[in-house]
Amino acid sequence: MAASDWLGTPPPDGGRRLAAWTLARMGAALAEDAPFEARVVRTDDEGTHTVEVSGSSARLREAEGGDPRVAALFDPASLIRDIGTASARHGTALGRPCVVLDVVPHPVWADPDSPWCPPGAASARLVVDTATGFLLEAATTRPGAPVSHARVDGLAGPVPVPAPEGDGPFGTRGWRRPGPSEAEDAAWALGRMAATLLEPLDATARVTVHSEAMGRIADDPEPVPEPGERRWTVTVERAGDGERTVAMGDDPDAHNSRFVIARLAEMLTPARIVSHLRRVAVPPGPDGTTVTATVRPMRAFPLSFWAPDEDVECRFTVDPATGVLTEAVARLGDRELAHYGITSLRT
Numbered sequence: 281m282a283a284s285d286w287l288g289t290p291p292p293d294g295g296r297r298l299a300a301w302t303l304a305r306m307g308a309a310l311a312e313d314a315p316f317e318a319r320v321v322r323t324d325d326e327g328t329h330t331v332e333v334s335g336s337s338a339r340l341r342e343a344e345g346g347d348p349r350v351a352a353l354f355d356p357a358s359l360i361r362d363i364g365t366a367s368a369r370h371g372t373a374l375g376r377p378c379v380v381l382d383v384v385p386h387p388v389w390a391d392p393d394s395p396w397c398p399p400g401a402a403s404a405r406l407v408v409d410t411a412t413g414f415l416l417e418a419a420t421t422r423p424g425a426p427v428s429h430a431r432v433d434g435l436a437g438p439v440p441v442p443a444p445e446g447d448g449p450f451g452t453r454g455w456r457r458p459g460p461s462e463a464e465d466a467a468w469a470l471g472r473m474a475a476t477l478l479e480p481l482d483a484t485a486r487v488t489v490h491s492e493a494m495g496r497i498a499d500d501p502e503p504v505p506e507p508g509e510r511r512w513t514v515t516v517e518r519a520g521d522g523e524r525t526v527a528m529g530d531d532p533d534a535h536n537s538r539f540v541i542a543r544l545a546e547m548l549t550p551a552r553i554v555s556h557l558r559r560v561a562v563p564p565g566p567d568g569t570t571v572t573a574t575v576r577p578m579r580a581f582p583l584s585f586w587a588p589d590e591d592v593e594c595r596f597t598v599d600p601a602t603g604v605l606t607e608a609v610a611r612l613g614d615r616e617l618a619h620y621g622i623t624s625l626r627t
Contacts, residue, residue, distance in 0.1 A: 340355060487544065490616075550603065574592075
């Protein structure tokens with residue numbers, strides 16, 4: 281079942297909720313395997329090219345090589361971490377309902393090699409198909425001039441899903457986890473994580489560090505990210521290492537932050553982690569809010585601090601109401617690189 285069925289189709293009318301919904305749709309696509317055949321027309325400084333693409337979205341994510349600008353159209357989750365701000369409006373492409381995202385790339389966290397949202401770009405436009413999360417059009421503009429453009433002008437395979445009756449989980453009552461018959465839990469968790477990029481939050485939490493391979497807690501003099509629209513006051517404790525209470529935001533210095541602070545920031549806003557993941561699964565359990573994942577190879581700096589290397593295995597538990605990670609674990613073989621858990625969370 282496609283994620284659009286439970287994200288709520290049609291999506292919200294507009295504004296911030298529509299933009300957050302669209303990021304959730306892009307993130308949920310990481311857990312789906314949609315077969316397709318497509319024809320892509322791409323224009324850049326070297327001219328106009330037509331590319332035929334076929335297969336499935338899951339196999340495309342595993343493929344090595346090829347044109348990254350084309351691959352990203354059918355792997356939209358890879359672009360989420362590049363986004364600084366985004367506004368959204370409804371549109372259509374190929375006769376299909378879409379959401380047009382007007383994006384300003386993040387000046388620090390965007391991937392320097394991002395195919396559509398590099399940090400030096402003035403803006404990017406991403407036209408997101410609501411049924412699949414695929415990008416049916418993408419364009420990048422640098423100051424004063426367009427850089428590249430791609431348009432899907434033929435698409436076969438993915439079938440739009442009819443709108444469900446009643447409210448979706450991202451409606452007036454906020455997020456709720458779907459029942460087992462409504463959607464794949466992995467897609468829900470990824471979508472919930474992705475939406476946090478554009479949702480305001482003010483929370484208080486206590487975090488226990490069960491294991492941490494790098495950095496100290498109590499006497500770390502490093503400044504923490506300034507609180508912004510997403511902020512929390514967090515008390516961090518680790519046995520034998522004391523505790524520290526800080527008010528912090530979600531935008532640490534990617535070049536200089538120690539892992540303790542940066543990992544807390546990613547627990548606050550796990551949207552940017554999604555772009556680093558692949559092979560996402562749901563371990564046995566009653567609630568469906570926990571996912572496990574491996575890490576994509578060759579991720580450019582700045583790395584995710586919870587998914588820093590392709591040999592790492594991750595486990596994340598998502599709070600449905602806020603999208604915050606209530607537990608995060610990163611393992612390298614038999615060794616636990618980091619394991620943090622929230623013991624109390626209040627918004």
